[in-house]
Amino acid sequence: MRDTDSSARKPTYLRLLTVAAVGALALTACGDDGGGVAGGNGNDNGNDNGEESGEPQQGGQLTAILDSAFAGDWSTGLDPATSNSVGANLGQNAAIFGGLFLLEPEEDGEGAELVPNQAESAEWSEDGLTLAVTLREGIEFTDGTPMDADAVVWNWIRAISSGSTATVNVNFDLEREAPELDDEWLDSLFDALPDDVDEDVIMSRLGAIQAVDDRTVEIHLSSPNAALLNGFPGTNLNYIGSPTAYEELGGEEFSRLPVGAGPFIITSNQQNERLELERNDNYYQDDLPYLDALNFQSVGGDQVAYQTIQAGQGDVVEGLSDVNLIEEADRNPDLNVHLGAPTSPYVVQLNARTEPFDDKRAREAIYYATDFDAINEGLFDGQGDMSQSFTASGGLFHHAEVPGYREYDLERATELVEEIGGLEVELSTTDLSTARQVTTALQTQWQEAGIDVTINSAGLGDIITKFVSGEWESILQTAGAWDPAAGIGVNVRFGSTVPYSGAPLPEGASSAEEAQAEGLETELDQLLDAAASTIDEDERQELYEEISQYISDEAYAPFGPAFSPAQVVRDGIYGPGLTEPIPALAVNQQVLYDRVWIDQE
């Protein structure tokens, strides 16, 4: 069984297709955290377009404008165990809960690294089957109770057992005996779990996730999973709430006004509309947060978000993706635009399981007929980060070029189309303006090579139905994640038994279900498994290069430009994730609001 982190949800998917922000900083991916992470987060000053911003200052109130279709949607609540939008609500979660780990810009500003935050360290065992997470000493929830190993176990069991799609999906070692546990603690846990939960399953999970001392929790796996740790900030395991507060408030109220140990405390929550928080004076980092108050305001779309910041009702627009608005914001002397580090390139997935793309020559013809450089120039002013594989410059294991990648060659495309006796293709995409523009450009290019193209622009629901039914020929997507094994990474797009993949089924299998039941795998599946199952970074780099090569050689999907949405920030506001880019874990970058500050002068 493949291990996949399931932090991605449909809103993420929706946004992946929407993302079309201008530009990408040429950040070189760097990852050296496979053997564990240790240390602390620095209180580095932000910088504004490379200029020094001075010493951080205390005080002030900041309002962040979020898109109601993505980060501004917390309709499933803010309890990490039951929320389905943990990966989209990164800012809110970091503000309320802090987070055990954070993705931070590296000191040289040229990459990102996973660093412990409320955790002090994380250490993999040599066999990669045990991850030991040690907490910092003395952290308290905002209700005054300790954030200790028991609280973490309580949260993690809830996180993986409450039905949230924002949790991890790894192979826990369920054969281990659960330790002796306090009855009162067990009652508290079971009271916080769904009514229909299987007690035996929970007890076996308590064997796989154990507190070994007051500050250390171990996760035991039956097979290694390198993405578990790298994917942490985008999953509900990262955000620890107070068990005592849950017991006092009850599930519904805790979901509305959760209690964590983060830099801010919720003062008001109008679900999906506005979240207001004030400074936590007992935050574990003495000088932080800098802000006195933080608000999240949800608005409907980029245009409204931009007008809101112009009208002075907001200070930051997170994740602006409209190219024209980004350019306008860039010209506005009161605003600064900071582009993120992209991890998700456009990709045309070809369904190699059915006609016409079960013929490799048809897939090759699409490669040769596709000129993503021209699309990048024409539609995005050449500011996209061109990619030949499943990740981009902001992601781990990025390799800009794949040897032998089939680049635009109209003559060769025409020859191949003639050789196979013509090619009729349905190109699907979601009914969003940027996606439609790209598909129209692709249609024009492909038709020049003699390919007859029909565009099917449909709602997201239709596209998902098409994917799941397998009745599709080609679909324009964006694909990628900071760690390719996490979220909507390469496995989701190219694993043979995943519903959103067009890669061929394993030999001898007539369906994905049959392949899973009989344990059949393709060569690509084995490579994907191997890359996700080792914690050796060098080995993963080699394997992902091999995977890129395999996808390219088999012509499964031509890749295009990658974009990351922009952060639009009022002048005089600084901080990581705003003025210092942090690669997107899947779609949006996380703003570390505890270190965001406002120039008071």
Added chain:
Amino acid sequence: MTSTADAQVTSPRSKKHGSFLGRTAGSPLLRLIIRRVLLAVPLLLAVSLLVFILLEAMPGDPARNQAGMDATEDQVEAVRRSMGLDRPAPERYITWLFGFLRGDLGVSSVSGRPVAELLAERLPVTLELVGLAFVLSVVLALPVALLAARKPGGIVDRLIMVFSMTLLAIPNFVMALLLVLVFAVTLQMLPAIGYVPVQVSLVDNLRSVTLPVLALAIPMACFYARFLRGDLGEQLLGAGYIDTARAKGAGIWRILWLHAFRNSSFGLLTLVGLNIGALVGGTVIIEQIFAMPGMGMLMLQGVISLDLAIVQSCVFIFAAVAIFANLFVDIMYAVLDPRIRYGSH
């Protein structure tokens, strides 16, 4: 207190009919109201069924949507069961209908909260927007139409007609963005987004709803003004009672207000009634643009997340508002015009 026996003694009609319907049969207006209300019931049932069928036909799988893109089939099926979507559609419709009659509108599949509770929170916002927009559109339309009709073909009339046609041609979401650009971004007089409840501050409440109300009311006002001006103008050109009034020495304002407008009010009433539905529907976009926590926004969020319980209830309520608005117009006809009352009798 009058007993049934007393009533039977004192009312000869009740002896004849012996029922509530019979007792009220003597009032044509009441008979009309009862008949219209009774007709509204099957209409509402038909609407609820149609909405249910449309939602069933809507593309996408709510269970998969809820479970997430990379959920396993088992997870999706578990979510489907928890949402009740594994049951046959007719059974789900009947369950919803009986629940609705009991005031139980189901539970939002996204937030897990009772739909009735969500609607109760949001209905006041939408009612305030619609109510104010309704009043404002009529209040704006009347003087403008009278002013234009005062001298048909004159410069004021032409300017008003051109201006109103221009505003009418602008879709309400564009109008909303333009209003924000002018009054919030450029002049910084009014907030661009957000809603302040009246309990917090009446002034801030009015400031927060001004732009959305204007965005809803302006196109309606233009529509009403153009209609009213046309109707008034026609009467001024050749109606006998207008000529009579003129011959008796009545001034133009008196003629317009007392003679022509009275006659036009029936047509205006029809238009206003028909447009209540459009006004309510307009809140879906306007509330989204202005981040107003009303029913329109709730419905849009429900559509995006395929939250069927939310969408079903919101659409039903919107339809019910439209039906009852038209019912009200019918009743007003009867109140204003005895011919309709007695015609119905």
